[in-house]
Amino acid sequence: RGQGGQRAETAVNFPNGGNMKRLFLSAVLALATGQAFAQAHWDGFYAGVLAGGGSGEREAIGSGWTAETGGALLGGVIGYTLMTSPVLLGVEADYQLSNIDFHGGTQTNHSLDHFGTIRGLAGVAIDDLSVYGTAGLAMGGAYFHPNGAPRNEQYLTGWAFGAGAKYQISESMSIMGDALHVDFGQPGYFSMLLGNARVRTSDTVLRAGVLFHF
Numbered sequence: 001r002g003q004g005g006q007r008a009e010t011a012v013n014f015p016n017g018g019n020m021k022r023l024f025l026s027a028v029l030a031l032a033t034g035q036a037f038a039q040a041h042w043d044g045f046y047a048g049v050l051a052g053g054g055s056g057e058r059e060a061i062g063s064g065w066t067a068e069t070g071g072a073l074l075g076g077v078i079g080y081t082l083m084t085s086p087v088l089l090g091v092e093a094d095y096q097l098s099n100i101d102f103h104g105g106t107q108t109n110h111s112l113d114h115f116g117t118i119r120g121l122a123g124v125a126i127d128d129l130s131v132y133g134t135a136g137l138a139m140g141g142a143y144f145h146p147n148g149a150p151r152n153e154q155y156l157t158g159w160a161f162g163a164g165a166k167y168q169i170s171e172s173m174s175i176m177g178d179a180l181h182v183d184f185g186q187p188g189y190f191s192m193l194l195g196n197a198r199v200r201t202s203d204t205v206l207r208a209g210v211l212f213h214f
Helices: 017-042
Strands: 044-060 065-084 087-103 109-126 129-145 152-170 173-183 188-191 195-213
Touching (some): 044 087, 065 109, 087 129, 109 152, 109 173, 129 173
Antiparallel strands (some): 044 065, 065 087, 109 129, 173 195, 188 195
16 A cells, blocks of 8 residues: 555556567467368379278079178279368279189179279368268279189179268378268179179278378
8 A cells, every 4th residue: 555545556557568469479370380281282183092891792683692701902993182271182093903802602603803983072171080981983893703604704884982081190191981871783694504694782981091292
C-alpha cells in the first residue's frame, strides 16, 4: 500500500512480447509449410515393388466341382496421385506373377499364373499416412488342366476392388499395404473330353510393398 492507505497498482509488462509474436508466427508458418510439404509429397508419380499372397475358390459350372485355392505373388506397381487436402485422388496400375492354384487329388489343376489391375483411388491423407478405397479393371492369365484332358490356357478379364494404406518413411519413399478382391467371372476352357468347361475364378489378395516417389 502507498501513503494514505491507498493501494499501489503496478502494471505488468511483457518485455519479450515481440519474441512471443515472432514465436507464434513461426509456429503458424511451420504448420503451413508442413501441410504444403505433405501435400506436395503425396502429389505426383510413384513406382515400386510388391509381394503377397492370395486365396479364393474355383467352381466348374454345372459339374459340382469346387476347390479352395492359395498361393503367392510378386510384382510391381506404378501410379499417380493428386491431393487437395485432405482428399487424395489417383490412378494405379499393377502387374504380378502368381501361383494361386489348386492341385486336386485326381491331378486336376487350375492356376492363376499372372494378373494385373488398373484402378482409380479415392481417400484421405493426414500427414504421413494416406488411406483409400480403390476399384477398376483386372486382366490375367490362367490355365485349367482337368484329369485326363490336355492343359488349356485362357486370357481373363474382370474387375477388382479393395482398400489400402500408404505411409511415408522419407521424402522420396513410402510403404504400402492393401487388400484386393479380384473376380474374373466364369471363363471357358475348351477340352475335347469336357467340351466348354466354365470355371468361376475369384481370389482375394493381400499385398505389401515399397514405393519410390518422383
